[in-house]
Amino acid sequence: MWLITLSVSLLVVMFVNWLMDYIKRWRMPPGPFPWPIIGNLSMFSGKSHLTFIDLAKKYGDVFSLKRGMTDVVVLNSVDALREALVEKSVAFAGRPHLQSSEIMSEGRRDMAYTDYSPAWKQHRKLVKSALRECASDKNLETQAHVALRDIIDELVSVESQAVDLHMHINNLVYNVVCPIAFGVRFDLENEDFQHLAGTEEDTYSNSPVGDIYPSLRFLPNRAKTNLQKLTGPFVEYFKHQVDRHRQEFNPDNPRDVTDHMIKAQKEAEEDGAHDITALTDTHLRQIVVDVFSGGTETTTHALRWAIQFFAAHPEIQEKVAAELDSVVGRDRLTGLGDRQNTPYTEATVNEVLRMGIPDPLSLPRATTQDTSLRGYHIPKGTMVLPNLWALHHDPDIWGDPHTFRPERFLDESGKLMPKPFAWMPFCVGRRACPGEKMGMADTYLLLGGLVQNFHFSFPVGERPDDADAPYKVVVTCRK
Numbered sequence: 001m002w003l004i005t006l007s008v009s010l011l012v013v014m015f016v017n018w019l020m021d022y023i024k025r026w027r028m029p030p031g032p033f034p035w036p037i038i039g040n041l042s043m044f045s046g047k048s049h050l051t052f053i054d055l056a057k058k059y060g061d062v063f064s065l066k067r068g069m070t071d072v073v074v075l076n077s078v079d080a081l082r083e084a085l086v087e088k089s090v091a092f093a094g095r096p097h098l099q100s101s102e103i104m105s106e107g108r109r110d111m112a113y114t115d116y117s118p119a120w121k122q123h124r125k126l127v128k129s130a131l132r133e134c135a136s137d138k139n140l141e142t143q144a145h146v147a148l149r150d151i152i153d154e155l156v157s158v159e160s161q162a163v164d165l166h167m168h169i170n171n172l173v174y175n176v177v178c179p180i181a182f183g184v185r186f187d188l189e190n191e192d193f194q195h196l197a198g199t200e201e202d203t204y205s206n207s208p209v210g211d212i213y214p215s216l217r218f219l220p221n222r223a224k225t226n227l228q229k230l231t232g233p234f235v236e237y238f239k240h241q242v243d244r245h246r247q248e249f250n251p252d253n254p255r256d257v258t259d260h261m262i263k264a265q266k267e268a269e270e271d272g273a274h275d276i277t278a279l280t281d282t283h284l285r286q287i288v289v290d291v292f293s294g295g296t297e298t299t300t301h302a303l304r305w306a307i308q309f310f311a312a313h314p315e316i317q318e319k320v321a322a323e324l325d326s327v328v329g330r331d332r333l334t335g336l337g338d339r340q341n342t343p344y345t346e347a348t349v350n351e352v353l354r355m356g357i358p359d360p361l362s363l364p365r366a367t368t369q370d371t372s373l374r375g376y377h378i379p380k381g382t383m384v385l386p387n388l389w390a391l392h393h394d395p396d397i398w399g400d401p402h403t404f405r406p407e408r409f410l411d412e413s414g415k416l417m418p419k420p421f422a423w424m425p426f427c428v429g430r431r432a433c434p435g436e437k438m439g440m441a442d443t444y445l446l447l448g449g450l451v452q453n454f455h456f457s458f459p460v461g462e463r464p465d466d467a468d469a470p471y472k473v474v475v476t477c478r479k
């Protein structure tokens with residue numbers, strides 16, 4: 001009898017909770033019916049940026065969903081993003097308190113997952129100033145050329161074979177970003193490199209229950225344990241890098257982002273130049289992790305797409321090669337000084353980042369206060385997903401969004417035109433990517449160097465259906 005009473009009481013409590021939540025959502029943007037407990041969970045699986053485009057057709061360009069027990073608002077048009085992230089930039093400058101990001105960032109002591117706060121402002125300022133020094137055009141170019149020379153040797157050794165270039169591309173990008181972040185380069189076989197690359201990919205396939213049901217965050221579950229197991233050695237690696245930097249530290253010669261952060265920490269301790277409570281050893285380590293992760297994952301993704309697009313569109317690949325041949329020649333690698341004379345290559349980079357956008361839903365945002373959008377109420381702490389993929393594939397803006405066509409960024413005389421506001425692979429507003437300049441320069445240099453030296457094609461009869469699936473290409477040296 002007591003079991004029946006308990007079950008009925010539980011059901012009543014759950015129903016009342018659900019009803020109160022349903023009423024709270026009355027003034028929020030419309031959306032599909034949220035089922036008790038699961039909400040609209042199925043809409044977040046797979047390529048949710050595509051599901052959201054379909055939902056926008058029914059509910060409008062701002063709609064809300066329930067991810068388990070968590071409210072989510074999706075922004076699906078350029079006007080919605082402009083109003084939220086630019087015009088109400090402070091109200092939409094937060095990050096959601098996800099259990100996964102809490103584990104990965106050692107309690108949100110980093111910059112990318114932390115709240116909009118004075119500590120975040122301080123970190124962002126320090127990172128931007130460190131990048132100005134360490135990712136200057138000259139340094140970026142040097143690192144990119146060293147990395148390219150290594151990979152060129154590797155690719156020559158697999159000429160004419162069908163190869164999956166995944167790890168080669170990872171290695172190429174790591175060898176630009178890691179020297180700038182913490183002064184380390186890797187060869188393909190290096191165990192640390194393989195561990196870091198593996199961890200980066202695996203962390204995203206582990207979403208703990210607490211991400212969806214925050215009140216259950218304390219319960220043990222496999223995804224949470226897996227994430228903790230992955231994060232432990234990853235953090236240890238960065239701890240070791242920071243310790244090594246402390247031993248070699250010379251305040252008159254900060255060599256990379258890690259040295260710059262140690263310098264800022266020492267200045268905070270010695271003369272109060274910065275807030276020391278936001279510059280503990282954990283913060284310092286996590287900021288280096290942000291630069292590493294922010295710089296590697298995205299550019300790797302962009303280059304993988306680029307090579308796939310090139311293999312699918314040999315005529316575009318040949319046009320880029322011909323432009324680089326005539327402007328740069330074959331005796332040196334493409335440099336950043338060549339950018340203004342190679343508009344077709346620049347336009348191709350823009351087009352790669354439009355169609356192959358590395359973060360289709362950006363990094364999730366959260367509202368920092370109760371606010372409104374398009375007349376709808378959005379409570380403080382609501383997760384907000386900017387669907388950048390929708391903007392990049394909006395037929396009203398691009399005409400033929402599913403065609404890979406760099407010419408869309410050029411005028412009739414072949415000059416580069418200003419990019420439309422809807423082109424935003426780095427997102428916009430307060431939290432927009434601080435590595436945009438570096439990301440654009442990296443992609444240009446690495447893509448340019450690869451196309452100068454190689455032609456990429458799909459093996460006969462093989463062409464991937466799914467752009468995100470692993471694929472092989474045949475690499476041919478340009479004579």
Ligand code: HEM
Binds near residue numbers: 294433434443
């Ligand atoms: C093609 C290259 C890149 C792309 C497409 C890209 C894209 C993005 C996007 C979409 C965001 C979320 C912005 C938002 O919430 O408004 C972001 C944030 C961030 N990115 Fe990048 N990124 C790239 C390269 C880089 C590089 C090279 C670095 C560092 C050197 C970097 C560091 C970061 C950091 C630290 C954040 C968090 C910013 C914050 O929360 O304040 N990214 N990036």
